[in-house]
Amino acid sequence: MTYKISEGGFYGEYGGAYIPEMLWRNIEELxxxxxxxxxxxxxxRRFYSLLKDFAGRPTPLYFASRLSAQYGxxxxxxxxxxxxxxxxxxxxxIGQILLAQKLGKTRIIAETGAGQHGVATATVCAxxxxxxxVYMGKTDVERQQPNVARMKLLGAEVIPVTSGNATxxxxxxxxxxxxxxxxxxxxxxxxxxxxxxxxPDMVARFQSVISAxxxxxxxxxxxxxYPDYVVACVGGGSNAAGAFYHFLDDEHVQxxxxxxxxxxxQSGHAAATLALGKPGVLHGCKTxxxxxxxxxxxxxxxxxxxxxxxxxxxxxxxxFATGRAKFMSATDEEALRAGLEVSRTEGIxxxxxxxxxxxxxxxxxxxxxxxxxxxxxxxxxxxxxxxxQLI
Amino acid sequence: xxxxxxxxxxxxxxxxxxxxxxxxxxxxxTVTIARHLEAAGADMIEIGIPFSDPIAxxxxxxxxxxxxxxxxxxxxxxxxxxxxIRQTVTMPLLLMGYLNPVLQYGVEKxxxxxxxxxxxxxxxxxxxxxxxxxxxxxxAMQAGIHVVFLVTPSSADERIRLLDSLSGGFLYAVSLSGxxxxxxxxxxxxxxxxxxxxxxxxKNPVLAGxxxxxxxxxxxxxxxxxxxxxxxAFISLLENSHNLQAQIEGFIHNLRSLPVPEGx
Ligand SMILES: Cc1ncc(COP(=O)(O)O)c(C=O)c1O
Numbered sequence: 001m002t003y004k005i006s007e008g009g010f011y012g013e014y015g016g017a018y019i020p021e022m023l024w025r026n027i028e029e030l031x032x033x034x035x036x037x038x039x040x041x042x043x044x045r046r047f048y049s050l051l052k053d054f055a056g057r058p059t060p061l062y063f064a065s066r067l068s069a070q071y072g073x074x075x076x077x078x079x080x081x082x083x084x085x086x087x088x089x090x091x092x093x094i095g096q097i098l099l100a101q102k103l104g105k106t107r108i109i110a111e112t113g114a115g116q117h118g119v120a121t122a123t124v125c126a127x128x129x130x131x132x133x134v135y136m137g138k139t140d141v142e143r144q145q146p147n148v149a150r151m152k153l154l155g156a157e158v159i160p161v162t163s164g165n166a167t168x169x170x171x172x173x174x175x176x177x178x179x180x181x182x183x184x185x186x187x188x189x190x191x192x193x194x195x196x197x198x199x200p201d202m203v204a205r206f207q208s209v210i211s212a213x214x215x216x217x218x219x220x221x222x223x224x225x226y227p228d229y230v231v232a233c234v235g236g237g238s239n240a241a242g243a244f245y246h247f248l249d250d251e252h253v254q255x256x257x258x259x260x261x262x263x264x265x266q267s268g269h270a271a272a273t274l275a276l277g278k279p280g281v282l283h284g285c286k287t288x289x290x291x292x293x294x295x296x297x298x299x300x301x302x303x304x305x306x307x308x309x310x311x312x313x314x315x316x317x318x319x320f321a322t323g324r325a326k327f328m329s330a331t332d333e334e335a336l337r338a339g340l341e342v343s344r345t346e347g348i349x350x351x352x353x354x355x356x357x358x359x360x361x362x363x364x365x366x367x368x369x370x371x372x373x374x375x376x377x378x379x380x381x382x383x384x385x386x387x388x389q390l391i
Numbered sequence: 392x393x394x395x396x397x398x399x400x401x402x403x404x405x406x407x408x409x410x411x412x413x414x415x416x417x418x419x420x421t422v423t424i425a426r427h428l429e430a431a432g433a434d435m436i437e438i439g440i441p442f443s444d445p446i447a448x449x450x451x452x453x454x455x456x457x458x459x460x461x462x463x464x465x466x467x468x469x470x471x472x473x474x475x476i477r478q479t480v481t482m483p484l485l486l487m488g489y490l491n492p493v494l495q496y497g498v499e500k501x502x503x504x505x506x507x508x509x510x511x512x513x514x515x516x517x518x519x520x521x522x523x524x525x526x527x528x529x530x531a532m533q534a535g536i537h538v539v540f541l542v543t544p545s546s547a548d549e550r551i552r553l554l555d556s557l558s559g560g561f562l563y564a565v566s567l568s569g570x571x572x573x574x575x576x577x578x579x580x581x582x583x584x585x586x587x588x589x590x591x592x593x594k595n596p597v598l599a600g601x602x603x604x605x606x607x608x609x610x611x612x613x614x615x616x617x618x619x620x621x622x623x624a625f626i627s628l629l630e631n632s633h634n635l636q637a638q639i640e641g642f643i644h645n646l647r648s649l650p651v652p653e654g655x
Contacts, residue, residue: 019519280494
C-alpha cells in the first residue's frame with residue numbers, strides 16, 4: 001500500500017485536478033515545476049534557514065507531565081503553537097512564497113477561515129515585500145477580529161466575502177475566481193492540503209517538517225523514533241498531514257485525525273467531512289465532500305472557524321478509505337472543555353482547532369507505556385471570546 | 392445526425408447561443424424561456440445546471456444558481472424539463488454545469504439520460520479532458536451526445552489541439568481571462584485569441600463566450616468566430632423580468648442588429 005501521491009496526482013481514487021480550463025496553465029506550471037523547485041538545494045537551504053531563524057523551528061517536543069499522569073500514558077506535545085504567528089500554517093506559507101518567487105510571480109492571494117493562514121500569508125508577504133490579498137468570509141471576519149487586525153497591520157488587504165454562507169468555502173471560491181482573472185502575475189497560496197494537484201502534495205511536503213522533527217526528538221527522548229499514537233485535528237488536514245507524513249509507512253504507529261462534530265455528529269451542524277461526506281469534487285479535487293444527494297455542497301458548522309470546511313485533503317480521504325489512519329470527532333463542547341483543561345494542567349492555551357485533538361484523549365484507552373504525540377497546531381489567543389463562556 | 396452538427400452544416404456564421412440557468416427566475420421558467428428564445432430567433436441554447444459553488448462564474452450567475460437551488464431545482468427535474476422543451480423546441484440544446492452534481496447522478500447514466508431527454512451536447516468545464524477520454528468518451532459516442540470543451544487564451548497550442556480533437560459539435564472559446572459576466576466590451580486580448588484559433592485550422596467550429604453582452608461584442612466575436620454565446624447579460628435581464636416573452640424578443644433582436652458605428 002502506498003500513501004504517496006501518484007504520477008497523475010492521486011492518492012488511491014482521491015485527488016487529481018478538476019479545474020476549468022482557465023486555470024490550466026497555472027496548475028500545469030505548478031505541476032511540472034514544483035518538485036524540481038522544492039528539491040533544489042538552494043531552495044532547501046533558503047526554506048530551512050527561514051524555518052529556523054524566522055519561524056523559530058525546530059519547535060519543542062514537550063513532555064506534558066501532568067496530562068500524562070492524568071491519562072496514564074506518556075504524552076508529548078509538538079509545540080507548533082510556538083511557531084512565529086502562532087500556528088503551523090507558517091511552514092507552508094514560507095515554502096509557497098519562495099516557490100512563487102521562483103515562478104516569477106509578483107502578487108499573492110490567499111483564503112482564510114480562522115485567519116491563521118491569512119496572518120501567516122500576510123507575514124511572509126511583508127517579509128518578501130509582496131502585495132497580499134486575503135479572502136475571508138464575512139462571518140469569519142466578524143468572529144476572528146484579532147486576526148483581521150493582524151493581517152491589516154502586516155499590510156495585507158482583507159476582502160470580506162459575502163457569497164454563499166460567507167465562510168471558508170466561499171472565501172476559497174472567491175480566491176479561485178480572482179486567480180482565474182489574474183493568471184499571470186499572481187500565485188495563490190492555498191492554506192491546507194486541499195485544492196487541485198499539486199497543492200495537496202506540495203503543502204504536505206512543506207508541513208512534513210513537523211513529523212521529521214518529531215522522529216528526531218522522540219529518538220532523543222524515548223530512544224526510538226516511533227510513538228504509539230500521533231493525534232492531530234483535521235480541517236483541510238495540513239497539520240495532520242505534516243504530523244503523519246514521515247510515519248505513513250510505519251504501520252505500527254497509529255495515526256488519529258480528529259474532526260469537528262459541532263453540535264453533534266448527527267445534529268446537522270457538524271464539520272466532520274470524513275464521517276459525513278461522500279465522494280465528490282470540491283475546489284478542484286476529488287475527495288470526500290459534505291453534500292446533498294443532488295450534489296450541492298452543504299455548509300458545515302463548527303465553533304472553530306479553522307475546521308469549518310465541507311471538504312478534506314485527498315490524502316486523508318485515502319487514509320480513511322484504506323484504514324491507515326483512524327478518524328474520530330469531538331463536539332464544540334468537548335473541544336472547549338479540553339482546551340480549558342489543557343490550559344489549566346499544562347499552562348498552554350491551545351487554539352480551538354487544536355482543542356479538538358485533545359478532546360479524544362479520554363476515548364483512547366491508553367496504557368502507561370503508550371507514547372502519544374499530540375500536534376499542538378496553534379495557540380488560542382484568537383479564541384478567548386469562545387473560551388470566555390466557560391470561565 | 393446531431394442537431395448541433397446540422398446547425399453548423401446549415402449555417403457557419405453569426406450563430407447565437409444563449410446560456411441561462413435552469414430553474415431561474417422561477418422553477419419552471421426553464422421551459423418557457425427555451426420556447427421564447429426559439430421564437431425570438433436564437434440558434435442554440437445552453438442550460439446551466441445550478442451548483443452551490445460555481446468557481447468560474449461571476450456574481451450574476453452565482454445569484455441565479457443560488458436562487459434556482461432555493462427554488463428546488465435538481466438535475467433530475469432538469470431532465471424532465473428538457474423533455475418538455477423538446478415537445479416544441481427544435482434548436483440544439485446543451486446542458487452545462489460543474490462536475491459534482493453530475494458525479495452524484497452518475498456520469499455515464501447522465502450521458503444516456505440527457506441524450507434520451509433530448510439534449511445534444513454537454514459542457515462540463517471541470518471535467519479533465521484526459522479523464523473524459525479514458526473513462527467516458529465511448530459512452531458519449533454511444534449515446535450520440537457531444538461533449539464540448541473550453542479553450543482559453545492561456546491554453547497552449549498543443550493543448551488546444553487536444554481539446555479540439557476531443558470536443559464534439561464545436562469548441563467553446565473563453566476569449567478572456569476572468570470569470571463570467573465581468574467585461575462588457577470586446578478587447579484586443581479576445582481579438583488576438585480568436586485570430587490565433589483561426590490559424591490553428593481546428594476541426595470544430597468555434598463559438599466565443601464570456602464577456603459577450605451586447606450587439607457590439609456579439610458582432611465583433613462573429614467576425615472572428617462562427618458565433619458567440621451570451622450568458623450573464625441575458626440572466627441579468629431575467630433577474631428583472633416582468634414580461635418574459637417581450638423582453639426576450641427585444642433582447643435577441645437588439646443583439647442581432649448591427650451596432651451603430653462610432654461617431655454617428
Ligand atoms: C491552529 C490551527 N489548527 C488547525 C487548523 C486546521 O487546518 P488544517 O487541518 O489544515 O491543519 C487551523 C486552520 O485555521 C488552525 O488555525
